[in-house]
Structure formats: C-alpha cells, structure tokens
Amino acid sequence: MRQTIVRSVAELPTYGYGPRSGPWWGAMGFMALEGMGFAIAIGAYLYLYAVNPNWPIGALPPDLWPGTTETAVYLLSIIPNEITNRAAHRQDLAKVRAGLVVMALIGIALLVLRGFEFAHLNTRWDNSAYGSIVWLILGLHTTHLATDVGDTVVLAVLMFTRHAKPRRFSDVTDNVFYWNFVVLAWLPLYVLLDWVPRL
Amino acid sequence: MSMAAEPNELRDDVLNGLQLSTQLERVWRTPSGLFGALMSVDHKVVGRRYIVTAFAFLLLGGVLAILMRVQLAGPEKTFLSADKYNQIFTMHGSTMMFLFAVPVMEAFAVYLVPLMVGTRNIAFPRLNAFSYWMFLFGGCFLWISFLFNVGPDVGWFAYVPLSNLQFTPTKRADVWAQMITFTEVAALAVSVEIVVTVFKLRAPGMTLDRIPLFVWAMLVTSFLVMFAMPSIMVASTSLILDRLVNTRFYDPSSGGHPLLWQHLFWFFGHPEVYIIFIPGTGMVSAILATFARRPVIGYPVIILSLIATGFLSFGLWVHHMFVTGLPQLGAGLFTASSMLIAVPSGLQIFCWLATLWDGRPVYRTPLLFVIGFIVIFVLGGLSGVMVASVPIDTQVHDTYFVVAHFHYVLIGGAVFPLLGAVYYWLPKITGRMLSERLGRWNFWLAFVGFNIAFFPMHILGLIGMPRRVYTYTAEMDWAHLNLLSSGGALLFALSFALLLVNVIYSLRKGELAGDNPWSASTLEWATTSPPPPQGFDRIPVVKHRDPLWADGESLPVVAGLSVERREVLLTSLAEAEPQIREASPEPSIWPLLTAVATTVFFIGSIFTPWAVLWGTPPMAVTLIGWFWPTGSKEDEE
Numbered sequence: 001m002r003q004t005i006v007r008s009v010a011e012l013p014t015y016g017y018g019p020r021s022g023p024w025w026g027a028m029g030f031m032a033l034e035g036m037g038f039a040i041a042i043g044a045y046l047y048l049y050a051v052n053p054n055w056p057i058g059a060l061p062p063d064l065w066p067g068t069t070e071t072a073v074y075l076l077s078i079i080p081n082e083i084t085n086r087a088a089h090r091q092d093l094a095k096v097r098a099g100l101v102v103m104a105l106i107g108i109a110l111l112v113l114r115g116f117e118f119a120h121l122n123t124r125w126d127n128s129a130y131g132s133i134v135w136l137i138l139g140l141h142t143t144h145l146a147t148d149v150g151d152t153v154v155l156a157v158l159m160f161t162r163h164a165k166p167r168r169f170s171d172v173t174d175n176v177f178y179w180n181f182v183v184l185a186w187l188p189l190y191v192l193l194d195w196v197p198r199l
Numbered sequence: 200m201s202m203a204a205e206p207n208e209l210r211d212d213v214l215n216g217l218q219l220s221t222q223l224e225r226v227w228r229t230p231s232g233l234f235g236a237l238m239s240v241d242h243k244v245v246g247r248r249y250i251v252t253a254f255a256f257l258l259l260g261g262v263l264a265i266l267m268r269v270q271l272a273g274p275e276k277t278f279l280s281a282d283k284y285n286q287i288f289t290m291h292g293s294t295m296m297f298l299f300a301v302p303v304m305e306a307f308a309v310y311l312v313p314l315m316v317g318t319r320n321i322a323f324p325r326l327n328a329f330s331y332w333m334f335l336f337g338g339c340f341l342w343i344s345f346l347f348n349v350g351p352d353v354g355w356f357a358y359v360p361l362s363n364l365q366f367t368p369t370k371r372a373d374v375w376a377q378m379i380t381f382t383e384v385a386a387l388a389v390s391v392e393i394v395v396t397v398f399k400l401r402a403p404g405m406t407l408d409r410i411p412l413f414v415w416a417m418l419v420t421s422f423l424v425m426f427a428m429p430s431i432m433v434a435s436t437s438l439i440l441d442r443l444v445n446t447r448f449y450d451p452s453s454g455g456h457p458l459l460w461q462h463l464f465w466f467f468g469h470p471e472v473y474i475i476f477i478p479g480t481g482m483v484s485a486i487l488a489t490f491a492r493r494p495v496i497g498y499p500v501i502i503l504s505l506i507a508t509g510f511l512s513f514g515l516w517v518h519h520m521f522v523t524g525l526p527q528l529g530a531g532l533f534t535a536s537s538m539l540i541a542v543p544s545g546l547q548i549f550c551w552l553a554t555l556w557d558g559r560p561v562y563r564t565p566l567l568f569v570i571g572f573i574v575i576f577v578l579g580g581l582s583g584v585m586v587a588s589v590p591i592d593t594q595v596h597d598t599y600f601v602v603a604h605f606h607y608v609l610i611g612g613a614v615f616p617l618l619g620a621v622y623y624w625l626p627k628i629t630g631r632m633l634s635e636r637l638g639r640w641n642f643w644l645a646f647v648g649f650n651i652a653f654f655p656m657h658i659l660g661l662i663g664m665p666r667r668v669y670t671y672t673a674e675m676d677w678a679h680l681n682l683l684s685s686g687g688a689l690l691f692a693l694s695f696a697l698l699l700v701n702v703i704y705s706l707r708k709g710e711l712a713g714d715n716p717w718s719a720s721t722l723e724w725a726t727t728s729p730p731p732p733q734g735f736d737r738i739p740v741v742k743h744r745d746p747l748w749a750d751g752e753s754l755p756v757v758a759g760l761s762v763e764r765r766e767v768l769l770t771s772l773a774e775a776e777p778q779i780r781e782a783s784p785e786p787s788i789w790p791l792l793t794a795v796a797t798t799v800f801f802i803g804s805i806f807t808p809w810a811v812l813w814g815t816p817p818m819a820v821t822l823i824g825w826f827w828p829t830g831s832k833e834d835e836e
C-alpha cells in the first residue's frame with residue numbers, strides 16, 4: 001500500500017522505566033501468574049485444613065524463629081531495595097553497584113535462613129498431607145527467592161563489566177520490582193505456615 | 200533518560216520504497232542455514248512452526264480417534280486390546296487438548312497479533328522461540344513414550360486414585376503429568392507475550408476501542424491462561440511428588456484427599472474450554488466482518504461478552520463434580536453460574552446474526568465454516584445448559600451424551616472457526632489462495648461427517664452407553680448407532696484429508712493472493728503476502744476501527760525508526776501514544792539450548808528427585824547465556 005508519513009518518532013528515547021517499558025509489563029505478567037500459583041497453593045492448604053479434623057497432622061507447628069526472622073529481614077530489605085531503585089533512576093552507577101551487592105548478600109542470607117526454616121518445620125513431606133503441602137508451599141517460594149537471588153547476582157556482576165550501559169538501569173529497576181513481589185508473596189505465606197497451625 | 204539519537208544512524212524517514220524494504224529485510228531476516236533457522240526469533244517463523252506442529256498433532260490425535268471408532272464400530276471387536284484402548288483414548292484427549300487446541304490458537308495469535316496491531320515482532324521474541332521448543336519437546340516426549348508403550352492410560356484428566364502409584368505403578372501417569380508441565384510453560388510464556396504485545400506494541404492511534412476483535416479475544420484468552428494454568432501446574436507437580444517422593448496430597452490414609460485433585464484439575468479444566476473457545480469467537484468476528492462486508496454489529500457488546508465469559512469461566516469448575524456428593528447449596532450455585540455463562544455467549548451469537556442480516560454476505564469458504572460453527576456450537580451450547588442441571592448431569596455423567604456435548608462445543612466452537620481461519624489467513628501466510636471448490640467440498644464433508652459422527656452419541660449416552668469402554672456386547676443394542684457414528688467419523692476424517700490436499704495444491708499452484716485478497720479491514724492485510732521479516736516497512740498510524748476500509752488507498756504511517764538495527768515502537772496502554780523506540784532482540788541459539796536444558800530437567804525429574812539438583816546448573820548457564828548482552832549496538836546504549 002502507498003504510505004503517507006503523518007508523524008515522526010525520531011526524537012523518542014530508546015528505553016524507559018516502569019509502565020512505559022516492555023519488560024516491566026512482562027515482569028507484571030509473570031508476577032500475576034506466579035501470584036496465582038501461590039493463591040492456588042494456599043487454596044490447596046486451606047482445603048486440606050478444612051477436610052482434616054486435626055491440624056497440623058501428627059506434628060507440632062513449625063518453630064517460629066526462622067520464619068519470623070526471615071519476615072523481619074524481608075521487610076527491612078525493602079529499604080536497600082528502594083535505595084537501589086532510586087539510584088538506578090538517577091543512573092548513579094556506583095550506588096547501583098553497591099545496592100545490588102547488598103541485595104545479593106541479603107538474598108543469600110535469606111536462602112541460609114530458609115534452610116533453617118525447612119529444618120524447623122517439624123514435619124517431613126512424606127509424614128502426612130500437612131507435611132506435603134507445607135513443603136510444597138515453602139519450596140515454591142524458595143524457587144522464587146533463589147531465582148531472584150540468581151538474577152540479582154548476575155545483574156550485579158554485569159554492572160561491574162563494560163556492559164553497564166544506561167539501558168541496564170531499567171533492568172535494575174525491574175529486578176527491584178520483582179524483589180518486592182518476592183517479599184509481598186512471603187507475608188501471607190508466613191501467616192499461613194507459622195500461625196494457622198497454631199489456631 | 201537518554202535521547203541516544205546518534206546523528207549518523209540511518210532512519211526510515213530518509214529511505215523509501217524498495218531501498219527501505221531491502222534494508223529492513225537485511226536487518227530483520229532470520230539467518231540462513233540450519234543453524235540460522237534454529238536461532239529464529241521472528242514471530243512469523245515461530246508462528247508458522249507452531250501452526251504446522253499443532254496440525255501435525257491434530258493429525259496424530261485424529262488417527263487415534265479413527266482407531267477408536269473402528270474398535271467401537273461393532274460389538275465385541277478385538278481390533279484393539281483394552282490396555283491399548285485405554286492408552287489411545289487418553290492420548291487422543293491429551294493430544295487434542297494440550298498439543299492441538301490450545302497451541303494452535305496461540306500459534307495463530309503468535310503469527311497474527313503483531314501484524315494486526317501493526318508492529319514488527321512479538322514482545323519477548325526469544326521467550327517466544329523458547330515457548331515453541333518447549334511445546335515441541337513436550338509433545339514429542341508424550342508421543343515417543345506412547346510408541347514405547349508408556350503412553351498414559353488414565354484419561355485426559357488423570358483422576359486419582361487411578362493415577363496414584365498404587366494403581367499405575369508404571370511411568371505412564373508421570374509422562375502425562377510432565378507433558379502438562381511442558382505445554383503449560385509454553386502456553387504461559389505465549390500468554391505473557393500476547394498481553395505485552397497488545398498493551399505496549401500497538402500502532403500509534405490504536406486506542407482500546409480500535410483493537411481488532413480477534414486481538415481482543417486473544418488478550419482475554421491470555422489472561423485466562425495466566426490465571427487457570429498455574430492450577431494445573433500445582434496439580435501435576437503434586438501428583439509427580441506423590442508418585443516420586445511419597446508426599447501424601449492424594450492419600451486419604453494420611454490426610455490427603457482425592458477430591459483435591461478434581462478441584463485443582465477443573466479449576467484449570469473449565470477455563471480451558473474457554474481458552475479454546477474464545478479465540479474461535481475472535482476468528483468468527485474477523486471473518487464475519489470481512490464477508491458480511493460491514494463491521495461486526497455490537498463491538499462493545501462483544502468485548503464485554505468476552506470479558507464476562509472470562510470471569511464467569513472461573514466460577515463453573517464444580518459442575519464437573521456434581522456426582523462427587525457436594526453440598527446442595529454448592530450444586531445449586533454452580534448450576535446457576537453454569538447457566539449464566541450461556542448469556543454472554545448468546546449475546547455474541549445475536550451480534551453475529553445481526554451482522555449477517557444487515558450485511559451483504561459473500562458466501563466464500565471461510566464464511567461457510569463460520570455458519571457451520573454457529574449451528575454446531577448452538578447445539579453444543581444447548582446440551583451444555585442441559586448438563587448444567589444436576590439431575591440431568593447425574594443421569595448422563597460419564598456417558599456418551601457428555602462425549603457428544605463436548606465435541607459439539609469444542610469442534611463446533613473452535614475447530615470450525617479454526618478451519619475458517621485457515622481458509623481466511625493462509626493466503627496471508629503463504630501468499631497463495633486455497634481452492635474454493637475443494638474448500639466447499641471440505642466444508643460440507645466436515646459438516647455432514649461431524650454431525651453423523653457425533654449426533655448419535657447423544658442418543659447412545661441417553662440409552663446408557665458409558666464413555667471409555669473398549670467394547671460392548673450385542674444385546675446392549677448400541678451397534679447400529681455406533682456403526683453410524685464410525686461412518687460419520689470416516690467422512691469427517693476425509694474432510695481433513697481434503698484440507699491437506701488443498702493446502703499442498705495451494706502451495707504449488709494456488710492463485711497468488713496479493714496483499715488483501717478479501718478486501719478486509721485490519722492491518723495484517725496492509726502488508727505483502729507473505730509479510731516481509733520486518734512486518735511493515737513503516738509503522739502504521741490508526742485513525743479508525745477498520746483502518747483499511749477508512750483510509751482508502753494510502754496508509755498513514757510514522758517515520759523515524761532505525762533501519763540499521765531492530766527497533767520497535769512502544770506506545771501507551773490506553774491511548775497508544777508513541778513513547779519509546781525500543782530495541783527488539785536479535786536471533787539467538789540460547790532459547791533452544793535453554794529449552795533442551797529444561798527438557799533434561801523435566802524428564803529427569805520423573806525418574807529421580809536428584810534431577811532438580813543436577814538439572815538446575817545447565818538451566819542457569821543457558822539462561823545467563825540468553826540474557827547476557829552480546830555487545831551488539833542496541834545492547835550498548
């Protein structure tokens with residue numbers, strides 16, 4: 001077909017932040033479907049809780065300290081996460097590097113804590129349906145945690161190489177965004193895993 | 200925000216005509232050779248592969264259907280053993296649902312949506328390539344297992360306790376469950392791509408109320424996939440865990456519950472029906488507008504119906520479980536919601552009838568299939584309202600009445616529109632028309648064959664024939680209707696053979712299609728057939744819901760995008776105002792390598808839990824390879 005140029009887009013920027021950018025919406029999409037995964041797993045927990053007269057089945061509730069410590073670390077991690085976010089928006093490379101290193105270390109610490117949490121669940125996956133669903137939910141969240149930590153480590157390394165170009169700051173903000181999802185997803189799981197069995 | 204406007208970069212405002220096309224083609228084309236083909240991230244190449252693969256699985260699933268119809272054509276036939284029959288009906292259902300119906304709809308979306316919204320590639324093209332490989336590997340995994348006699352034999356919904364280790368000690372149920380994981384990963388990836396493509400890559404001026412109805416349908420479908428499929432992934436994972444590491448999800452002696460499986464399965468399984476049907480309605484709307492020679496009446500009504508259907512589809516799943524002993528209140532509620540969903544579907548049907556009524560219909564093959572769709576789908580919808588009612592459902596549950604019902608809904612609601620879509624869009628994809636004469640034969644054979652094959656099943660069900668029996672005795676008096684049904688199935692199969700002949704004939708000798716053979720109104724017809732790798736030489740500007748009917752001979756476009764590297768235009772969500780000139784990924788081998796690593800992980804983990812340990816590092820390595828910048832120009836801004 002014949003074409004008539006009616007408008008120029010030559011002056012537009014080549015990357016952007018937040019809802020202006022494509023990857024932000026991609027992250028949003030994956031958070032939506034992963035959030036649905038958590039919701040379904042929570043539903044399965046509550047279903048099993050509803051059909052069983054005794055809960056937890058044949059076990060003590062999980063010890064509170066690992067989950068509670070984790071929750072505190074998660075909530076506090078929002079601060080350095082947000083500092084990294086703002087540094088990325090300002091394209092302050094030094095601060096972004098520092099922020100990513102801190103976030104990677106926090107992630108690794110949380111993975112260690114997660115190990116303790118598994119050890120203090122006071123049930124095994126093959127003890128009962130209670131044990132199974134608890135391990136499944138914690139495993140599901142650990143997958144998200146580990147993925148984000150891996151992503152943060154790779155991004156941190158990348159920002160120390162020659163590839164640390166302006167458009168990578170947008171990737172950093174998406175990584176920050178995803179971490180908030182990992183934190184947010186944890187909060188209902190903490191209540192479910194550590195407090196519902198104590199009802 | 201950097202403006203990064205390099206002064207000496209060549210843009211599409213200084214080149215014209217052939218010079219512009221050639222330069223863009225050089226930048227956007229898939230590299231040549233086998234290795235190049237494996238690296239392709241072009242949505243048209245991936246979409247074509249997706250379509251061909253899905254149709255190959257249709258062929259395989261169809262062959263299984265014919266085998267079953269041969270076995271059931273008369274009483275006490277010994278053509279298939281009971282064990283083979285169990286595998287075959289499971290393979291038929293699983294293949295048709297997971298390897299054909301859902302993927303073929305997504306395949307058409309992968310090909311068409313970027314063209315219809317006027318952009319150059321789908322969002323996240325490498326994820327798109329990865330999705331295709333996962334789909335292909337998952338499908339091959341299922342079929343190769345079947346050839347080695349490890350095909351699943353637990354039905355396409357694999358109810359526990361039948362699929363438990365106790366009753367299925369072989370790997371058959373694991374093969375089924377892991378095939379689910381493969382195809383769901385593929386479908387979820389495509390859904391996110393479609394959502395982001397529709398949200399961010401629309402041509403400037405394509406506001407929400409100018410989006411083509413097929414694209415709207417695929418957007419709603421993508422959201423359904425995103426919210427329904429996580430449920431089946433939780434289900435299939437927990438089943439594998441029960442079978443591999445002795446978790447107790449479905450073991451009643453340790454607090455587990457078999458009905459948990461049914462809830463998880465049908466929370467996915469019911470929306471699944473709409474995941475297959477809603478794209479069909481989008482195809483119908485696109486075809487109808489073109490052949491009725493007027494825009495579809497009630498554009499907002501259709502969109503609201505699609506969205507309403509999407510929401511309601513999540514409130515119906517329990518109607519698959521009416522015979523499991525639900526509380527009466529629950530049964531009543533789900534009966535009501537099951538009947539309610541007929542309302543938005545009915546609204547759409549009336550909009551289409553009004554469009555035909557008011558238009559000047561041209562009865563070409565695509566429109567014939569649409570009319571066939573309306574007839575068959577309405578019949579399927581009516582038997583659906585019947586089985587929504589608990590007493591009727593209790594009577595006909597697990598009988599051939601249900602088999603008849605869902606084939607009317609799925610073949611009527613999705614396959615007929617799909618065949619119409621093949622006749623309608625194949626000329627765009629291949630550049631050549633299909634034969635109209637063969638097309639008419641194809642339609643009438645399919646329509647008559649389908650009804651002869653499936654209508655008698657209603658009656659068979661009502662007189663008591665259960666589904667999933669490998670044979671029956673002569674005194675049941677089911678023989679005549681079964682023979683009739685088998686004859687119809689053969690006719691129906693013949694119609695697909697005719698389609699294949701037509702496609703092969705068209706590829707060799709078909710009439711050249713030209714850009715817009717049907718004088719249609721949407722943007723995919725504004726480019727050549729087949730479209731060049733860059734889709735469009737310049738990104739169109741949309742000022743009307745039916746741009747090609749409104750703009751006449753000249754397409755308004757924007758200029759200013761790079762012609763030296765892959766660049767697409769991002770626009771705002773509601774108003775489609777241009778925002779960013781964003782780089783679009785280059786071809787890459789990493790999506791394939793990631794899919795191979797993921798396949799090793801998935802297949803390994805049905806044999807040993809340690810696969811999670813040794814399977815992860817290769818996946819991590821390939822993913823890093825995928826995302827690590829290559830030092831090319833667009834990575835370095």
